[in-house]
Amino acid sequence: MVDADAGDRRARLVEDPFDFRITKAGAVIVLRGGRAVMTVGGASAGRLVAALSRADDAQTQHLLARASGNYKRGNERTS
Numbered sequence: 001m002v003d004a005d006a007g008d009r010r011a012r013l014v015e016d017p018f019d020f021r022i023t024k025a026g027a028v029i030v031l032r033g034g035r036a037v038m039t040v041g042g043a044s045a046g047r048l049v050a051a052l053s054r055a056d057d058a059q060t061q062h063l064l065a066r067a068s069g070n071y072k073r074g075n076e077r078t079s
Contacts, residue, residue, distance in 0.1 A: 018064035022049060030068045037068045 019031040027041040028048050040048055044067075051063055 018061055018068070020052070020064055028052075028067070030064050032068070040067055 016033060018037075021029045021031065023029065025041075026045055026049070027039050028045045029039050030037045048063065048067055052060055055063055
């Protein structure tokens with residue numbers, strides 16, 4: 001389980017965590033709520049995979065949130 005820390009004061013990463021998949025081509029598909037949020041490719045994907053391999057659960061959530069462009073700022077519509 002991911003602990004809410006100073007970087008996630010409203011515990012959004014605990015309530016609605018990110019997930020990811022790594023494709024055979026080396027791209028990283030960032031998922032949230034079972035839906036693909038974005039795909040990171042190329043050198044950025046390589047750096048992200050390396051960072052994710054060293055990260056714990058909380059760090060993984062922050063890396064994926066950062067990679068997705070700080071997704072879910074609070075003003076998006078939910079469907």
